[in-house]
Amino acid sequence: GAGVSQSPSNKVTEKGKDVELRCDPISGHTALYWYRQSLGQGLEFLIYFQGNSAPDKSGLPSDRFSAERTGGSVSTLTIQRTQQEDSAVYLCATSVGRRGRERDTQYFGPGTRLTVL
């Protein structure tokens, strides 16, 4: 089956504009995560969706960032009034959604490279 897909692959925007990044999960995966990877930095957790539960937004860096997941499938990450420090690769990952200590491997999409001029 298809893996995690993300669009667009690249996005160049001007400071102050809003952007939307899309993630299509692997079919049947109930858990969906957004991460950010800045140049030379490790991956940073942003937000987590599990089924129909309220999302875990603890990693969002500011209120300019928001995300939604419609129908438990496609997710959209929105960044309002973009700033230059938002420039990064935004990665989406999904997993089956196992609990406890069972392995719940996250599979990553190719990412969206966002450049804010």
Place this chain on the structure above:
Amino acid sequence: GQNIDQPTEMTATEGAIVQINCTYQTSGFNGLFWYQQHAGEAPTFLSYNVLDGLEEKGRFSSFLSRSKGYSYLLLKELQMKDSASYLCAAPGSARQLTFGSGTQLTVLP
């Protein structure tokens, strides 16, 4: 919280063996992952350890010691294509992964 440490860079020769270490401090332990990330690509899953000991998978093996908060990834018979960043990651309470900064491995001919 979670804290993951790993070396920034390593260099090895084609055909050799290399060990990439990772130390971690977690508020609750839910296993440890290793991912491989080639430049400009998404991370791909390599291994998962939740019990102490060595897990072998072809040329790659991963080791875990929970009492020491320590793991390593062992790569044997290195190939040029193994040049990549290797990421150590631990799941948090919400299963979100906390990643180390990654170890950039360069394999020389």
